[in-house]
């Protein structure tokens with residue numbers, strides 16, 4: 569007789585603690601799609617429900633901190649978590665609940681995407697939550713992935729050039745974070761350059777900047793791909809390299825969704841690696 573229990577395969581598992589985007593391009597939805605594409609079993613703890621589409625965020629309904637804690641506990645008490653990421657945390661109460669859970673379970677492979685404002689301008693992190701975010705959450709994380717405006721808000725610095733980026737990364741490391749990835753999506757120039765700093769060395773991950781407005785959820789997707797790499801046991805450097813390739817494919821092989829700032833293509837990276845696979849264009853033909 570086959571022992572079904574012991575013959576079941578062990579797979580990497582990752583948890584996302586983030587907001588729901590009803591439009592499917594960012595938040596929990598982008599994270600779970602990305603985990604799946606990268607061969608990781610995805611789990612979620614929802615912090616807030618947003619009514620959202622490609623034209624913007626129409627409404628935000630935060631959950632109670634207890635509801636967030638209970639979701640994390642349910643996962644943590646039964647299922648191994650190899651890596652996790654946070655996205656939209658919204659309030660200082662939710663940040664405190666998440667920080668307490670990270671301490672309770674002693675998870676170390678933790679990626680924090682400091683989501684603050686959606687591309688349409690809606691607030692996804694309240695002003696009053698910034699201090700708890702810096703003091704309670706950031707010292708517990710392995711990697712933080714700010715875009716330029718987020719790095720400016722976290723450090724109080726104005727970032728205009730490469731030297732400013734390095735100074736801001738150093739300031740963030742001083743908060744107790746192991747690695748900073750400062751993303752270059754909001755800059756201009758031929759290349760989109762992401763800067764990685766480990767407290768000693770800087771490395772750059774560069775790819776051709778794609779001329780498109782359809783970048784809804786790029787930060788969520790990038791940080792989820794990075795988390796998936798960590799769940800597989802990759803070093804942070806290799807996980808960033810894979811995440812960069814994943815987001816590049818997702819932006820480059822764009823799909824037409826909605827009438828505003830559309831999402832990226834979460835299956836493009838896999839498709840590029842699967843000879844003879846169907847393409848987004850073929851499926852519409």
Ligand SMILES: Nc1ncnc2c1ncn2[C@@H]1O[C@H](COP(=O)(O)OP(=O)(O)O)[C@@H](O)[C@H]1O
Pocket residue numbers: 714715716751752753754760761762775776777778779780783785786787788790812815816819
């Ligand atoms: N137009 C683009 N072309 C290529 N890469 C991009 C583009 N926009 C963003 N990226 C990449 O997407 C990832 C997310 O970056 P960014 O857009 O800055 O984050 P966020 O969504 O948090 O604002 C980074 O790896 C960045 O370099």
Ligand SMILES: Cc1ncc(COP(=O)(O)OP(=O)(O)O)c(N)n1
Pocket residue numbers: 586587588589594595596618620655656683685686687688692783784785786787788789
């Ligand atoms: C629920 C939710 N979480 C996060 C975001 C922000 O996502 P991001 O990847 O920064 O991309 P933009 O929305 O700024 O394009 C969100 N919109 N919703």
